[in-house]
Amino acid sequence: MKLLLTSGGVTNSTIREALVDLLGKPIAESTALCIPTAMYGHPSVGPGTRAWQFISGNSTNPMVDLGWKSVGVLELTALPSLDEERWVPLVRETDVLLVAGGDVLYLCHWMRQSGLADLLPSLTDTVWVGLSAGSMVMTPEVGEDFIQWRPPNGDESTLGLVDFSICPHLAPDGMPGNSMAEAEAWAAGISGPAYVMDDETAVTVVDGTVEVVSEGQWKHLPALAAQ
Numbered sequence: 001m002k003l004l005l006t007s008g009g010v011t012n013s014t015i016r017e018a019l020v021d022l023l024g025k026p027i028a029e030s031t032a033l034c035i036p037t038a039m040y041g042h043p044s045v046g047p048g049t050r051a052w053q054f055i056s057g058n059s060t061n062p063m064v065d066l067g068w069k070s071v072g073v074l075e076l077t078a079l080p081s082l083d084e085e086r087w088v089p090l091v092r093e094t095d096v097l098l099v100a101g102g103d104v105l106y107l108c109h110w111m112r113q114s115g116l117a118d119l120l121p122s123l124t125d126t127v128w129v130g131l132s133a134g135s136m137v138m139t140p141e142v143g144e145d146f147i148q149w150r151p152p153n154g155d156e157s158t159l160g161l162v163d164f165s166i167c168p169h170l171a172p173d174g175m176p177g178n179s180m181a182e183a184e185a186w187a188a189g190i191s192g193p194a195y196v197m198d199d200e201t202a203v204t205v206v207d208g209t210v211e212v213v214s215e216g217q218w219k220h221l222p223a224l225a226a227q
Contacts, residue, residue, distance in 0.1 A: 001120055002127045002206050003161070005135035007168035008199025009061035015202045016066070018213040022127045022204065023095060030095040032068040037076040038099070038133045041106025041149045054100045061131050063098045071098075076107075079114035091119060094126065101132030101168075108137050108158050109151040117159060132168045135203075139165045145186050162205055165190050170198040170217055180219070187221045194221045 002022045010016050016027075023030050036054050039046030050059065055073055057065030064071055072090070074097070079087055091097070099107070111117040120128075128138070136142050140160040147156065167186055171177025178186075183196040195203055200216025212218055 001123045001161075002125075002204070003138060004127060004129045004202055004204055005138060005162075005166060006129065006131055006199075006202040007135070007166075007170070007197045009059075009063045009131050010066055010129070010202075011062055012200055012215045014213050014215050015200075018202065018204050018211075019066075019096075019127070019129065022206070025095075027066050027068060029069055031093070032064070032071045032096045032098050033074040033091065033094045034064050034071060034098040034100070035074050035076060035107075035134070036100045036102075037110050038102030038104065038107035038137075040077070041103030042101075042133070043148060045102050051100075061101070063100070063129065063131060068096075076110040076114040076116060079116070084115065088115075088119065091116070091126075092123065096127040096129055099128065099130045099134030099137070101134055103149045104133035104136045104142050104158060105147055105151060105156060106149045107133055109155075111137065111159070120159075120161070135168065136166050138162050138205075140192060141165055141190060143186050143189050145182075145189075162210070164192060164210070165194040166203070167194060167196040168199075170196050170201075170219075183219075184221065191223065193223045195219070196221060 036051050039051045053059040137158050138161045167183040169177035173179045187194050197218040198216040201214035201218040204211045
């Protein structure tokens with residue numbers, strides 16, 4: 001799987017060009033499925049109006065509204081009640097998964113419960129475009145600051161498909177988001193390295209190669225043990 005891990009979506013031409021490179025073809029020739037699941041678990045974004053805004057391409061985070069050949073909805077909470085042949089072929093045939101932000105542990109829980117997490121390693125040509133929690137779910141840990149919901153089994157781990165954590169929504173002091181001081185305090189509780197990034201920044205991961213694509217501000221924080 002090819003990863004485009006964003007803080008705020010496909011917010012500028014640099015991130016959009018990175019997406020096209022990962023797809024290997026124009027957006028207008030690519031099919032997408034959007035995954036709104038994380039939104040339902042976060043008290044600030046769902047359920048309700050903001051979930052509809054994401055699905056319909058009317059949110060402030062450019063994802064669904066980029067001009068795809070087609071866009072469908074993949075709701076992970078529904079998948080355990082369906083036979084796999086109803087949805088697995090659809091996922092395999094889709095070029096990109098557009099994954100909304102919200103609550104990262106809620107998203108991770110339903111990725112595991114639905115079987116999507118187990119399917120990911122076989123999706124070698126699929127592009128995963130994460131927004132905030134949709135990016136953080138691919139990391140090994142998210143830290144206490146980003147936990148609003150906990151799964152019934154108490155498991156606070158995320159998928160660990162990359163070897164770094166992410167602090168999204170970096171913003172100047174006094175502005176909505178996370179200040180650099182807050183991000184560095186968060187990183188002190190993370191066991192591995194991390195990227196702090198604003199909404200004009202993303203990280204691509206292909207075959208283990210990590211690259212930052214940005215028109216904004218970001219910082220790489222090494223693991224404390226390496227400092």
